[in-house]
Amino acid sequence: EKRILLAALGLLGERGVVEEFDRALELLTPILSGTEDELRKSAAEALSGFCPSGRIGAIAVAQGYVGSWKVVGPFANDRSNLGFGTAYGPEEDGEAENYKATYRWEFGGGKDERELDLGWNETGPEDVRGEVHLAALMPVPVKYAVAYARFEIRSDAERKVRIQLVLREETAQRIWLNGEEVADYAVQRNELGGSIEERRLGPISRPRTVGVQLAEGMNRLVVKSSTFGGDWRISLRILDEKKNRMADGIVLRSFEPPKEG
Numbered sequence: 377e378k379r380i381l382l383a384a385l386g387l388l389g390e391r392g393v394v395e396e397f398d399r400a401l402e403l404l405t406p407i408l409s410g411t412e413d414e415l416r417k418s419a420a421e422a423l424s425g426f427c428p429s430g431r432i433g434a435i436a437v438a439q440g441y442v443g444s445w446k447v448v449g450p451f452a453n454d455r456s457n458l459g460f461g462t463a464y465g466p467e468e469d470g471e472a473e474n475y476k477a478t479y480r481w482e483f484g485g486g487k488d489e490r491e492l493d494l495g496w497n498e499t500g501p502e503d504v505r506g507e508v509h510l511a512a513l514m515p516v517p518v519k520y521a522v523a524y525a526r527f528e529i530r531s532d533a534e535r536k537v538r539i540q541l542v543l544r545e546e547t548a549q550r551i552w553l554n555g556e557e558v559a560d561y562a563v564q565r566n567e568l569g570g571s572i573e574e575r576r577l578g579p580i581s582r583p584r585t586v587g588v589q590l591a592e593g594m595n596r597l598v599v600k601s602s603t604f605g606g607d608w609r610i611s612l613r614i615l616d617e618k619k620n621r622m623a624d625g626i627v628l629r630s631f632e633p634p635k636e637g
Contacts, residue, residue: 382418389422397428401438408438409622420504433500433630440622441506442527442612444631446496449523450514451477457562457604459522460548466524470598482519492516496526500631501611507542510601511608522602525610529597530627531590537623538585539597540613543568545580546606552598559586565605579607585615590626 392400404419416439423435437443448466453459465475477492492515501508510523541549541559548562561584570580601610616623 378412378415381415385415385418385422389425392422392426394426394428397423397426397431400426401434405438408435409440411619411621413620424504430500430633431630432502432504433632435504436501436506437628437630438622439504439506440613440615440626440628441501442614442628443506444498444500444629445508445525445527446498447508447510447513447523447525448475448494448496449477449510450479450492450494450516450518450521451475451523452480453520453522453602453604455520455604457520457548457602459520460550460562460600460602460604462522464522464524466598467600470524470526479516481517498631500633506611506613507609508611509609511603518603518608520602520604521608522600524598524600526596526598527612528629529590529595529614531592531595532625533592534589535623535625536587536589536617537626538587538615538617540583540585540615542609542611543582543584544606544609546604547608548600548602548604549610550600551586553588554591554595558588559584562602563606581607587617 401423404423407415407419410416420435420439424432427435433443451459451464465472473495475494477494478489479492480489499508499513511518543561543563545563545565545568550557551559568580568582599610614623614626
């Protein structure tokens with residue numbers, strides 16, 4: 377019964393220990409990858425209560441969220457989001473190790489520009505919802521900026537899936553799959569609606585899904601994301617073509633930080 381299972385998951389989150397994490401993750405994977413949202417979220421929350429350091433991405437991946445990203449930025453943007461329409465280095469050569477970018481200090485009235493030497497850095501999600509806080513990953517403080525993030529999915533066959541992304545106000549996202557543009561969203565302030573009470577609780581976000589076709593073997597997705605004043609985060613989940621569950625036949629990698637020593 378669902379009610380009993382939810383209670384058991386709550387108890388697991390309170391009493392689980394790190395040594396039991398891998399076994400618990402294995403046992404709960406059918407729920408994490410399944411169609412029942414309330415159970416999925418409860419299972420993910422329970423596992424996060426005793427998750428070993430650096431393993432949060434494994435919980436995200438089990439639900440179909442991207443668990444390992446390579447990110448590069450910041451590239452120039454402004455409050456009008458003009459930088460989102462500019463093709464920066466990663467669009468011209470996605471395999472380069474380094475890119476030059478112009479950086480302007482946007483805080484306290486500073487307007488001096490300097491050149492940055494940027495490279496791809498690997499990272500994982502910060503929570504069980506697969507979120508990556510892009511602003512926190514930038515090597516310098518940013519107010520308006522563009523970044524690129526990429527990851528790979530292995531599929532055991534050609535298959536149609538849906539990519540679920542999260543829209544946030546005053547941010548933009550463009551997505552390419554194997555070099556072909558499949559999504560393009562730029563969301564203005566107050567565009568996503570929401571009640572006064574909802575807005576008091578924090579920045580508004582809304583999910584969107586985009587249908588795509590994966591090739592057999594390795595597939596590369598590249599996300600161009602910008603902030604022109606909004607909460608700068610990204611999160612992608614790979615769903616079944618029709619059902620509200622993780623797509624079958626795919627492999628997503630989970631990032632684990634290097635072990636100390």
